[in-house]
Structure formats: C-alpha cells, structure tokens
Amino acid sequence: MKVQKTVLLKNGKQATLRNAEGTDAAAFQAYFAQCHGETENLLTYPDESNGDFEAGLRRRAESASDVEILAIVDDKIVGSAGIGMIRDRDKTRHRADFGISVLAAYWGLGIGSALTAACLDCARKAGYLQVELEAVSENESALNLYRKFGFVEYGRNPKGFRTRTGRWQTLVLMRLELI
Numbered sequence: 308m309k310v311q312k313t314v315l316l317k318n319g320k321q322a323t324l325r326n327a328e329g330t331d332a333a334a335f336q337a338y339f340a341q342c343h344g345e346t347e348n349l350l351t352y353p354d355e356s357n358g359d360f361e362a363g364l365r366r367r368a369e370s371a372s373d374v375e376i377l378a379i380v381d382d383k384i385v386g387s388a389g390i391g392m393i394r395d396r397d398k399t400r401h402r403a404d405f406g407i408s409v410l411a412a413y414w415g416l417g418i419g420s421a422l423t424a425a426c427l428d429c430a431r432k433a434g435y436l437q438v439e440l441e442a443v444s445e446n447e448s449a450l451n452l453y454r455k456f457g458f459v460e461y462g463r464n465p466k467g468f469r470t471r472t473g474r475w476q477t478l479v480l481m482r483l484e485l486i
C-alpha cells in the first residue's frame with residue numbers, strides 16, 4: 308500500500324508521510340530507541356526490539372495487508388504508525404491492529420492525526436472491517452486522538468501492563484468499525 312504525501316504542521320513546518328523501506332532500518336532503529344525511551348505508555352522498552360528491523364520493514368513495504376508509515380521532518384524520522392493483520396485466519400482476516408508513536412519534541416503538531424488518517428486509509432484499501440488497539444488508561448493524548456477518529460472503548464484490562472518498577476497499567480481496549 309503506497310503512501311506518499313506532505314502535510315502542513317501546526318508550527319508551519321512540513322512533514323512527509325511515506326512508507327518505511329528496508330533502507331530506513333538504521334534510522335528507524337535509532338528512532339525506535341529514542342521514542343520508546345521517552346514514554347512509559349508503549350508496550351516495548353528500548354532494549355526489547357525484536358531484532359531484524361531491515362527484514363521487518365522490507366516485509367511491510369511489500370505487504371498487501373500490513374503497512375508502516377513514517378513521518379519525516381527535516382530529513383529525520385519523527386513519527387511512525389502501522390497496521391497489521393491480527394491473525395491470518397478466515398474468521399479474523401477482517402481485523403487489523405494499529406500502533407503509533409511520535410517523538411516527544413513533536414507532540415501536539417498534528418503528526419499523530421496525519422499518521423492515523425493515513426493508516427486508516429490503508430486499512431480501508433486493504434479491506435479490513437475493524438481496526439483495534441490497546442492504550443494505557445493514563446495516556447490522555449492517545450485516547451483523545453483515537454476518540455477523534457471514532458474509536459470506541461469496549462473494555463479494560465486492569466493489569467494489562469506491569470512496568471519494570473512493578474506498577475500496573477490499565478489497558479483501554481478500543482475498536483473502530485470501517486464501513
């Protein structure tokens with residue numbers, strides 16, 4: 308699913324949204340480490356990446372069901388978002404999961420909204436009927452972003468995450484029907 312567009316941010320700068328490619332692996336790895344170290348609201352700690360970034364990005368670039376979109380400002384990756392099939396079975400092929408992150412220095416500029424809109428366009432093109440996600444209950448920015456795009460809460464998992472300091476984080480389960 309090809310994505311290539313330019314969006315105007317709230318600070319007057321331009322961001323490019325485009326597919327991540329295998330050649331972005333080194334820059335993406337650095338982005339991943341930075342952004343996963345800036346928040347406690349993501350699933351993965353910076354040292355928990357599962358290895359081969361290049362193969363993962365190449366696979367998504369060639370996939371008809373999955374996509375990874377980068378937001379680039381001044382030639383730097385400042386955000387990324389993706390969708391992927393939840394499970395490749397007849398009964399679950401209609402469901403995609405959605406994930407998103409933006410570097411803290413770029414929050415509040417409209418990058419999260421632009422990435423979300425681009426991912427939902429891809430989800431529709433790929434034929435998904437439902438997009439799903441889980442968000443930490445204290446992550447107000449993310450919850451507001453998702454509500455803005457029509458996601459609705461369908462449940463909570465009070466012990467969804469346990470941080471390395473032993474703190475429980477409630478996960479809010481959300482879904483969006485694409486019709």
Ligand SMILES: CC(C)(COP(=O)(O)OP(=O)(O)OC[C@H]1O[C@@H](n2cnc3c(N)ncnc32)[C@H](O)[C@@H]1OP(=O)(O)O)[C@@H](O)C(=O)NCCC(=O)NCCS
Pocket residue numbers: 346348349407408409410413414415416417418419420421441442443446447448449451452455
């Ligand atoms: C959640 C996140 C992706 C939002 O990205 P962003 O680029 O700041 O989002 P935008 O600037 O497009 O704002 C989108 C909406 O989020 C909400 N929002 C943004 N900043 C907010 C804040 N400080 N307080 C409350 N709501 C906020 C608003 O509803 C906003 O819509 P509006 O601009 O029309 O009012 C970003 O904060 C982030 O990457 N956080 C760390 C990683 C993370 O938590 N990912 C989600 C895991 S579930």
